[in-house]
Amino acid sequence: MVRFLRHVIIDTDPGVDDALALILALKSPEIKVEAVTTVVGNVSQDKAHRNALKILDFLNACEIPVARGAHKPLIREASHAEEIHGESGLGEAMLPEPRIRSSEASAVNLILEKAYELGRGPTLVALGPLTNVASAILAEPRLVDMVAGLVFMGGAYNLTPYGYGNVTPVAEFNIWHDPEAAKIVFESGIPLKAVGLDITANPSNSLTLDRYQEIDRLGTRRSRLVADLCRGLIKRFGIVQLHDPIAVAVASNPDLVETGRFFVEVETAGLLTRGQTVLDRRPRQPIERRPNLEICLSLDSERFMKLFMERVVYE
Ligand code: BDR
Numbered sequence: 266m267v268r269f270l271r272h273v274i275i276d277t278d279p280g281v282d283d284a285l286a287l288i289l290a291l292k293s294p295e296i297k298v299e300a301v302t303t304v305v306g307n308v309s310q311d312k313a314h315r316n317a318l319k320i321l322d323f324l325n326a327c328e329i330p331v332a333r334g335a336h337k338p339l340i341r342e343a344s345h346a347e348e349i350h351g352e353s354g355l356g357e358a359m360l361p362e363p364r365i366r367s368s369e370a371s372a373v374n375l376i377l378e379k380a381y382e383l384g385r386g387p388t389l390v391a392l393g394p395l396t397n398v399a400s401a402i403l404a405e406p407r408l409v410d411m412v413a414g415l416v417f418m419g420g421a422y423n424l425t426p427y428g429y430g431n432v433t434p435v436a437e438f439n440i441w442h443d444p445e446a447a448k449i450v451f452e453s454g455i456p457l458k459a460v461g462l463d464i465t466a467n468p469s470n471s472l473t474l475d476r477y478q479e480i481d482r483l484g485t486r487r488s489r490l491v492a493d494l495c496r497g498l499i500k501r502f503g504i505v506q507l508h509d510p511i512a513v514a515v516a517s518n519p520d521l522v523e524t525g526r527f528f529v530e531v532e533t534a535g536l537l538t539r540g541q542t543v544l545d546r547r548p549r550q551p552i553e554r555r556p557n558l559e560i561c562l563s564l565d566s567e568r569f570m571k572l573f574m575e576r577v578v579y580e
């Protein structure tokens with residue numbers, strides 16, 4: 266029985282784990298997906314957009330508007346991760362061309378329209394670089410007060426043994442891809458909940474080979490899609506990190522995580538440290554360095570994996 270339904274807008278760059286996260290979001294009764302916006306990141310905007318449409322089409326979620334967003338980061342050039350997510354962005358999954366049409370609004374306009382329309386404050390869930398979210402804040406600074414907050418997958422906070430970078434020694438991909446956008450968002454005053462590598466890179470929170478084989482054996486329409494999405498990553502790494510599904514799970518079931526509040530800045534200038542999320546742990550900090558991020562420190566792995574398997578694979 267769901268007592269409180271959270272309205273969410275998902276910004277995403279599918280991406281294998283983004284695709285899994287979209288499935289989880291659409292199958293989570295605690296949240297209602299009001300819109301999906303796509304951002305350049307793991308793959309180009311065109312591929313990310315088509316992939317989001319394909320996943321929604323697969324799930325018969327034709328009523329959810331899907332809008333195109335940024336084609337490049339605010340200032341820098343795009344740099345994709347197709348070596349991780351496959352050439353299409355969806356691993357080995359071969360989904361038909363989507364029947365769903367794209368929204369005529371841009372991502373920024375769709376985010377703003379939904380925020381105006383849903384008076385009670387939707388939650389933004391960002392699963393890719395923060396380019397679209399920063400652009401929406403620049404276009405309408407009052408957005409920060411119109412939403413309940415932003416749950417985002419991004420950052421490496423050095424708070425657990427897994428909190429180091431994945432694209433460089435110190436930077437996580439989503440923040441690294443558009444650090445200027447992340448800086449705008451971090452400084453905007455929007456209530457932020459960070460789902461970073463500190464919890465998503467923990468092997469206990471990942472899809473293991475055993476689980477993958479269980480999924481691969483099932484032979485249902487859904488399990489075949491999940492297995493096709495994950496096969497390349499399993500072959501290469503023996504495990505699939507579930508970064509974006511964890512962010513969705515945190516948005517739908519916040520009691521899955523323990524969090525702490527910190528002041529964090531984004532490095533935009535460093536040659537070696539671009540995109541680093543610099544966390545201030547000094548006990549005495551100047552007053553203006555009040556915590557701006559609620560950071561996830563640990564995840565109830567067992568509950569999360571149960572939820573993931575039930576909703577993404579078996580449902
Ligand atoms: C993040 O980057 C992408 O590879 C994933 O989709 C996730 O959003 C992890 O660093």
Ligand code: CA
Nearest residue numbers: 280283392393
């Ligand atoms: Ca992503």
